[in-house]
Amino acid sequence: MHKSLVEKIQSADRCRKYKPSIIMKKVLVYSIVMMLIAHIGNAVARSKNSKMPDQPIKLYYLPPSPPCRAVMMTAKVLGLELDLVLTNLMEGAHMTPEFLKMNPQHTIPTMDDSGFILWESRAIMCYLVNAYGRDDTLYPKNPRQRALVDQRLNFDLGTLYMRYISLYGPMIFKGDPMDDEKAAKLNEAIGWFNTVLEGRTFVAGDNLTIADISLIVTFTCLDAFEYSFSEYENVQNWFERTKKALEPYGYDDIDVAGAQMLNSFMKNH
Numbered sequence: 373m374h375k376s377l378v379e380k381i382q383s384a385d386r387c388r389k390y391k392p393s394i395i396m397k398k399v400l401v402y403s404i405v406m407m408l409i410a411h412i413g414n415a416v417a418r419s420k421n422s423k424m425p426d427q428p429i430k431l432y433y434l435p436p437s438p439p440c441r442a443v444m445m446t447a448k449v450l451g452l453e454l455d456l457v458l459t460n461l462m463e464g465a466h467m468t469p470e471f472l473k474m475n476p477q478h479t480i481p482t483m484d485d486s487g488f489i490l491w492e493s494r495a496i497m498c499y500l501v502n503a504y505g506r507d508d509t510l511y512p513k514n515p516r517q518r519a520l521v522d523q524r525l526n527f528d529l530g531t532l533y534m535r536y537i538s539l540y541g542p543m544i545f546k547g548d549p550m551d552d553e554k555a556a557k558l559n560e561a562i563g564w565f566n567t568v569l570e571g572r573t574f575v576a577g578d579n580l581t582i583a584d585i586s587l588i589v590t591f592t593c594l595d596a597f598e599y600s601f602s603e604y605e606n607v608q609n610w611f612e613r614t615k616k617a618l619e620p621y622g623y624d625d626i627d628v629a630g631a632q633m634l635n636s637f638m639k640n641h
């Protein structure tokens with residue numbers, strides 16, 4: 373059956389009338405589909421490249437604690453969100469059955485990354501870079517470069533921080549006076565560190581690593597306690613450089629603020 377001329381004209385008119393809007397709809401649907409594809413593509417790329425944890429990492433901490441401050445600044449440099457769980461040592465929050473089940477050594481910082489529990493600040497810092505670092509600059513994969521970072525971390529754990537806490541622990545927590553013999557031991561360690569820094573920008577080379585972050589918290593405390601180390605020129609220059617490098621990553625809010633809390637704690641004894 374042939375359409376009548378009138379019907380043909382009406383049909384053509386309908387086409388003219390609706391064609392632009394159909395095209396617009398198609399363009400709209402196409403754009404939405406393309407946007408969705410791009411969005412999903414970006415999300416996939418993000419999840420592939422940026423290695424972010426599925427949920428914020430829990431960190432049991434207390435603001436003045438030097439090893440907690442080192443972990444918190446490392447997380448900031450890595451762009452990691454932390455779920456900070458205030459753990460009041462003075463109230464025994466680290467001695468509860470739940471805490472001891474997690475960390476029988478009852479120390480902070482303690483980390484819980486979706487059920488993976490870790491303590492010892494330097495081990496946590498290494499883990500965070502290994503697991504979530506976009507690159508390895510903070511903790512190099514090259515065996516010799518990594519060995520230098522490890523050596524500095526071990527020097528901090530076994531020597532520098534030990535001597536610092538042996539001097540300042542009794543002063544902060546018991547109100548003891550300065551012990552000159554312990555101060556001399558601390559100065560000896562600072563002197564070794566001064567020699568290691570000769571000709572270096574940061575402790576293990578040309579760029580900031582977790583060893584700098586671990587070591588600076590001790591010097592931030594000494595600075596807050598007005599313990600002079602300016603005669604160690606390399607240390608003083610490294611301290612200024614590292615402070616600057618960490619300024620965008622909470623140096624003032626995390627490290628200086630925490631050290632000042634310890635200082636007022638000591639003074640109020």
Ligand SMILES: N[C@@H](CCC(=O)N[C@@H](CS)C(=O)NCC(=O)O)C(=O)O
Binds near residue numbers: 466478494
């Ligand atoms: N070497 C450990 C030291 C941890 C540590 O001694 N933390 C203190 C607070 S700054 C603590 O938890 N003290 C409570 C306790 O030992 O019971 C680290 O770097 O994480």
